[in-house]
Amino acid sequence: MGHCRMKIGLLALFSLLMISCTVMEDAPLYTWYDYGVVRARYRKDSTVESKEALRAEYINIWLGQKTRRKVVPPGIAAEYGLMLYKEGNTQDGLSYLRKEMELYPESKACVSKIINQLQEK
Amino acid sequence: MKRNISLFVLCLVIIGLSSCSGKYVRGNSFGLMYEEKPVTVLLFPPINQTEVPGVEHDLWEAFYxxxxxxxxxxxxxxxxxxxxxxxxxxxxxxxxxxxxLSRLHAELEVDAALFVKVKSFRLDKTGANIDFECRLRSAKSGRILYSYDKEVRAFAATFSGGRAFAFGVPMEFFLQQLDAATSDKLIAVHNCAVQVLVDMPVGKYSKKRYGKDRNVIVSSPKHEVELRL
Structure with a gap:
């Protein structure tokens, strides 16, 4: 009797597992590392340290995509390019901004507008 | 005992079939998403109607x-x-x-704009209750493609095997870099954003499911979905 109950219990557990698997969304598309936290920290306290942490995060994201798409998330290359450009590293900055347009052609109008605005300054 | 097992399996089949035949699926709840197929989305800074300062910035990044x-x-x-x-x-x-919104489409080639209103925000020890009004509007037609208008309860962290996760990523860094209240708030708003968008049909970069999720059951069918302006 106890054996049968255990079997039923296991069957129920297995069924629940199968149901939950079908409902679950897929794995993340991108590897964000600690972008959300580092970005928030930089926004709340723009120190040299928090800026360097954000730079390290951009590089991590750029080099270390391990999830489904294996492509850097939308906006990250442009954000890094923007940071470099504003620091005076205009060539590398523009290069990353252009990489954003290569990776995501639909960003062309917006990123081009940002480049124009930067060059007008 | 065989009878009991048969009964149990029958119950499972009935439950499975009844859940699959739900009236509210993404295809009929958010049909305009499949019709307009937006790709580029401009996120406006959330409109903060609460007295909690700065929550709109956290939400803006979370929704992005x-x-x-x-x-x-x-x-x-x-x-x-x-x-x-x-x-x-x-x-x-x-x-x-x-x-x-036509200027957004004409000048910036944006397909849709996401607007979020935060009506109330209450943070406690385990998470946050956030009352949202969220809508994704087409920049081409002005129509509402997706909307969500209700209170969300989000936990500060989801635990798996003793480790805290958000977006499926370990969150130890939160604990090291930010004070507890700030990190709780940040994790909670990220989880809220995920919940608010949970029923949204997937976009083109989710290749495996793009255009194939019409029959996915909407998880919060009680709220009425406004399809047109």
């Missing part, structure tokens, strides 16, 4: 990441700020909430 994870090209808040820096007209989420 959540939209990207849904498979859309979402413009990050940092890029939006730069983009809007010379044109304050774009930046005014209040006036564009129900206003004309």
């Amino acid at each position: 990441m959540a939209m990207c994870e849904k498979g859309y090209y979402a413009f990050s808040p940092a890029l939006c700020c730069e983009l809007f820096s010379k044109d304050s007209l774009y930046y005014n989420a209040d006036s564009l909430y129900e206003g004309d």
